[in-house]
Amino acid sequence: MHPKTVVAIDAGRSAIKVAYKTATEAGRFLFPSAAMPARKLSDEAEEGRAKKDTVTINNETYWVGDTAVFQRGPVASASLSDDWIESEEHAVLLLSALERVEAVRSAAGDKLIVLGLPGRQFLRQKHRLETVAKKIFNSRANEVKVIPQPKAPFNRHLQNADGTLAKGRSLDESYAVIDVGRYTTDLAIIVQGRFIESGLDSCSGTKGAAEKMLLLMKEEGIHANLPDAERALAKRSVMFRGEFIDLGKQAKLALRSFEEEVMATVTRMIDPYSATLNGLILAGGGAPFVEQPLRRVWHNIITAPGEDSRYMVAEGMARWGAGVLLARRAALSASPA
Numbered sequence: 001m002h003p004k005t006v007v008a009i010d011a012g013r014s015a016i017k018v019a020y021k022t023a024t025e026a027g028r029f030l031f032p033s034a035a036m037p038a039r040k041l042s043d044e045a046e047e048g049r050a051k052k053d054t055v056t057i058n059n060e061t062y063w064v065g066d067t068a069v070f071q072r073g074p075v076a077s078a079s080l081s082d083d084w085i086e087s088e089e090h091a092v093l094l095l096s097a098l099e100r101v102e103a104v105r106s107a108a109g110d111k112l113i114v115l116g117l118p119g120r121q122f123l124r125q126k127h128r129l130e131t132v133a134k135k136i137f138n139s140r141a142n143e144v145k146v147i148p149q150p151k152a153p154f155n156r157h158l159q160n161a162d163g164t165l166a167k168g169r170s171l172d173e174s175y176a177v178i179d180v181g182r183y184t185t186d187l188a189i190i191v192q193g194r195f196i197e198s199g200l201d202s203c204s205g206t207k208g209a210a211e212k213m214l215l216l217m218k219e220e221g222i223h224a225n226l227p228d229a230e231r232a233l234a235k236r237s238v239m240f241r242g243e244f245i246d247l248g249k250q251a252k253l254a255l256r257s258f259e260e261e262v263m264a265t266v267t268r269m270i271d272p273y274s275a276t277l278n279g280l281i282l283a284g285g286g287a288p289f290v291e292q293p294l295r296r297v298w299h300n301i302i303t304a305p306g307e308d309s310r311y312m313v314a315e316g317m318a319r320w321g322a323g324v325l326l327a328r329r330a331a332l333s334a335s336p337a
Contacts, residue, residue, distance in 0.1 A: 003022075003023040003109075003325070004109065004110045004111060004112050004143075004325055005020060005021065005022045005023075005101070005106075005107045005108075005109065005110070005111045005112070006020060006021045006111075006112050006114065006318050006321035006322050006325065007020045007097075007098060007101050007107075007111050007112070007113045007114070007318075007321075008020070008113075008114040008115075008314045008315070008316075008317035008318035008320075008321060009094060009097045009098075009113065009114070009115055009314070009317075010116055010149065010152075010311075010313040010314040010317065011033070011090065011093060011094060011097075011115065011116075012033060012181055012182070013033055013084070013181070013182060013183050014032070014033055014181070014182040014183075014285070015030045015031065015032055015033055015285075015310070016030060016031055016032075016033055016065075016093050016094075016096075016097050017030045017310060017311055017313065017314040018030065018097050018100065018101065018314060019311060019314040019315045019317070019318035020101045020104070020107060020318065021161070021162075021318055021321075021322050022104065022106040022107045023106065024106045025104075025106050026161055026318075027104065028311055028314065028315065029100065030310065030311075031053075031064065031065035031066065031096070031097075031100075032065050032066060032068070032069050033093055034064060034065060034068035034069045034072065035062050035063070035064045035068050035088075035089045035092045035093060036062065036063055036068045036071065036072045037060065037061070037062055037063075038050070038054055038061040038062055038063045041071075046067075049066075049067065050063060050067040052065075052100070052103075053065045053066060053067035053068065053096070054067075055092045055095050055096045055099065057088070057091055057092050057095055057136070058088075060088075062088075062092045064092055064093055064096045065096065085117075085125060085128065085129050085132055086128075086132065090132075091132070091136050094115075094133065094136050094137075095136055095137070098111075098113070098137060098140060102140070110142045110143075111140070111142065111143070112143045112144075112145065112321050112324070112325065113133065113137065113143070113144045113145070114144075114145050114146075114147060114317040114318065114320065114321040115129060115133055115144065115145070115146045115147075115317075116146065116147055116148065116149035116152060116313060116317055117129060117146060117147075117148065117149060118148075118149055118150070118184060118186050118202065119148050119149065119150045119186055119187075119188050119200035119201075119202070120186075120200055120201070120202050122146075122148045122149075122200075126146045129146050130144055130145075130146050133146075145321065145324070147317060147320060148188065148195065148200075149179065149186060149313050149317075150177045150179055150186045150187065150188030150200065151177065151188055151190065151195055151316070152283075152312070152313040152314075152315075152316030152317045152320065153177045153179065153281045153283040153312040153313060153316050154175055154177055154188075154190050154281060154316065155316040155317070155319050155320040155323075156312050156315045156316035156319055157169070157175070157281055157302055157316075158171075158173070158193075158319075159319040159320070159322070159323055160319070161318075161319060161322070162322055162326070163319055163320075163321075163322030163323035163324070163325065163326045164323075164326065171192075171193045172192045172193055173190075173192070173193065173278050174189075174190060174191045174192055174193075174273070174276050174277045174278055175189075175190050175277055175278055175279060175280065175281050175302075176188070176189050176190075176199070176266075176269075176270045176273065176277055176279075176280050176281070177189075177190070177280075177281045177283065178262070178266070178280060178281070178282050178283070178284075178287075178290070178294070179283045179284045179312075179313060180205065180206065180262070180282070180283070180284035180285070180286030180287050180289065180290060181205045181206070181284050181285065181286060182205045182206055182207050182210075182230075182285065182286070183205040183207055184202045184203070184204070184205045185202065185203050185204060185205050185262055185265070185284070185286070185290075186200075186201075186202050187199070187200065187201045187202065187203075187265060187266070187269055187270070188200055189269070189270065189273055189277075191273070191276060191277075199269060199273075201265060201268075201269050203261050203262060203264075203265040204258060204261055204262075205286060206230070206233070206258065206285075206286040206289060207226075208257065208258060209233060209254045209255050209257070209258040209289070210226055210229045210230045210233055210254070211226065211229070212253070212254040212257070213229040213230075213232055213233045213247075213250060213251065213254035214226055214228075214229035216247075216250040216253060216254055217229060217232065217238065217247070217250065220245070220247075220250070222238060222240045222245065224238070224240075232247050232250075232251070233251050233254060233255070233289075234288070236248045236251045255289055258289065258290075259289070259290055259293050262290050262293070262294075263290075263293055263294075263297075266294065266297075278300065279298060279299075279300030279301060279302060280294060280298050280300070280301045280302070281301075281302045281303070281312075282294065282301055282302070282303040282309070283303070283304075283309055283312035283313060284309060284310065284312070284313070285309065285310045287303055287304075287309040288309070291303060
């Protein structure tokens, strides 16, 4: 029997992050959470680029990812509604993620697809997302699992890439997870490997800071859009009309309220566990914005450099899925013939 491929899809409102593990290789990729109806392109080169971003569902053809971003222009990003999982946009993004994995030769055969939900939505939407996903993937995936997103960075820390327990790690470890995204910052508390239901919470993501940055840029005479402001917030500078402009002071001001909100939520939710937790696991594309304020209070913070922080949820879900398959194989080997 061909071993199952694990496909973990972290469907965020800014980007779709995917980590996959086949019998012979592992990989990861991301693409923007953008979708729009496809149309005829006049430029041959652009038409060629659009092929990998083209998805057909319910007899309708869509562009997703980079092609959708470039062709639709500077309009709103993914819906912020909690019912986003019911939307056509969400469906085409999930399907595109799977099709990109299917293009990998070693990913042939059965698949275990692992999806995640924010902690505050998990109980309410778990079974609905499983049903929606099975319909989207149809017969292309024989198994779909949905787990709480905030726990996934803990699995990335706990497990090796093949799903085994990492050296020096213990199933009894206790951590708080802080996942900093564009729209929300999700918190979770795991005590001795057990997910604490009352330890789930969310506060604002980095979007508010980017909006503040946009206003401050306009005050400096820099006309830009929200994605420009997000890049300026991360780099603390911007290229405007061919000239690099330092925006360190503006970035500090823009981030102040966001940092204060995250720290207040950490104080309220996590500080009561100060004598219990081994440390904090910091994940998400916005992790660098709050790392230094958190380090003033917590000395053991586990994070990942650069782009790796954006993949901590997807990679954690993939390692969890690999662990599930390992446990099943072990159970089959141990059972009597």
